[in-house]
Structures are given as structure tokens and as C-alpha cells.
Amino acid sequence: MKTASPLVSIIMTVYNGLPYLKNSIDSVLNQSYDNFEFIVVDDGSTDKSCSFIEKNYDTNKIKLIRNEKVGRAKALNLGINISRGEFISIIDSDDIFLEDKIRLQVEFFKKNPEYSLVGSMSNLYNYDTKSLVDNSINRPIEHDDIVKYFLIGQPIQHPTVLIRKEVVKNIGGYNENIKFLLDRDIFLRILKKGGRLYNINKCLVHVGHHENRFFYHTYTGKERVKLDFHYRFYAADIIGKSILFKLKLWFLFRWSLLPNSIRNILKFKFKNEK
Secondary structure, three states, X not given: OOOOOOOEEEEEEEOOOOOOHXXXXXXXXXXXXXXXXXXXXXXXXXXXXXXHHHHHOOOOOOEXXXXXXXXXXXXXXHHHHHOOOOEEEEEEOOOEEOOOHHHHHHHHHHHOOOOOEEEEEEEXXXXXXXXXXXXXXXXXXXXXXXXXXXXXXXXXXXXXXXXXXXXXXXXXXXXXXXXXXXXXXHHHHHHHOOOOEEEEEEEEEEEEEOOXXXXXXXXXXXXHHHHHHHHHHHHHHHHOOOHHHHHHHHHHHHHHHOOHHHHHHHHHHHHHHO
């Protein structure tokens, strides 16, 4: 791993990630591409995550930043602000990079300098069962298809991306005023500034999935629906969709907020009236 003048900065934020850290850190250090620096920002862990890193890894290879609990967006921005690379790669403390992840994405940028961000396909890795879930998560590949997909969901998985740092800095980094969907927020702001996005049609990351994952316990119900549709409307504005489309989206949003029992009653009523 070359660090004198790294082309890529790989940034990991950690909050009580001890059970999964080894898999994630090893996947970074075992990359076939070696011109990168590895920055780990600990976001106030209380489970000895920092001690594990210091005990088991060469700190010349990992730049460990101990920080008080400030939240993931601020921790990510801290890592980006001290990074030296031209490109930024983000990995969660439970995700696993496949060995050619960085190499293939650097090669993509060399051939396609007009792009701001490149992601890839990914699998879900279930830590509870030690298995890959659903084999793969298929995403759109080309820029235009990615743009359209923002209207229905998340076309790019956060840990799959390699992003030009100047692009991230130019839009002010990650939004520190939100807790969830930091990735969709920053992708859409990159898109709004004219950035081009691409997904390599190959699985390069196993995304960690387990019962302790913060996302699954705190981002549920109406809050999840509201935030998801917030970014669908934002995408519609960026793309320039019609008022009619936004009206349909608004009705879908209101429908999604209804309890399942009410939706089932209405579905039954509509079906019988046909």
C-alpha cells in the first residue's frame, strides 16, 4: 500500500463495529490496487473498536482518528477533510470490498474522465447466517438509467462508490443536518451540479447485513416513507418532471403513509366495485 502520494483515500467510519471490523479492514488492506491511504474515523465507540485496530493492525497502514460521538455525516466529512487522495471511497465498518474493487474503478476513471462518480453491483452479506443474501442487488448501469431510478429508489449503493474528491468538496460534503439517506442526498446534489454517474456491471462489494445494523432499528415506519419520498420529489425537480408526474407521486406518497389495514380495506373495496 503506497501512501506517499495516494491517488485514493478509503474512509471508514466506525461506531461500535467490533464484531465486523476484521472482515471490513482486511478487505481494504487486501486490495489488488495499492496506491491508497486508509482513514478510520471512530465516532465515539464504546466497544473497544479502537483498541482492536491498534492491537491487530500496523498503524502505519491505517490512520486512526479517535473522535467523540458526532454522527456519521460529520465523521465522514472529517475523514474527507484530512484525506490526501484525488478520489474518495467510503466503506462501512461491516462492509466487505472484493479485492479488485478499487483497481477496476480507478481504471474506469482513467478511461472516462467526464464522470464524477462510479459505483458497482453488490451482494448482501448476512453476518447472522454467514451467507450471501439474494445473491445480488441489481442496479442500473448507465447515467440516464441511474437518473430515472432515483424516482423510485436508490440506484447506487454507498459502499460501492468511488467519487472525485473535488466534486464532494464543491457541494459542501455530506449533509450534517440529516441522519439517514446521506448517500442518496449527496448523489442527488452531485447530479444537480451536472455530475455524471455510472455503475460497473460487476459485484465489487458485499454489503453487511445483520440484526445490529443501526439503519434497520432506527429508520422505519412513516419516517422512512417520508424521507424516501422527499428524495423522490427532489429527483423529480432535478430531472424536470411535469406537475402531473409530481401529483401522481404525491398520491403514492399519501397512499404509502396509510396503515396496511386501511390499504387492504380500500383495495378490497375498489376490487369489488370494478
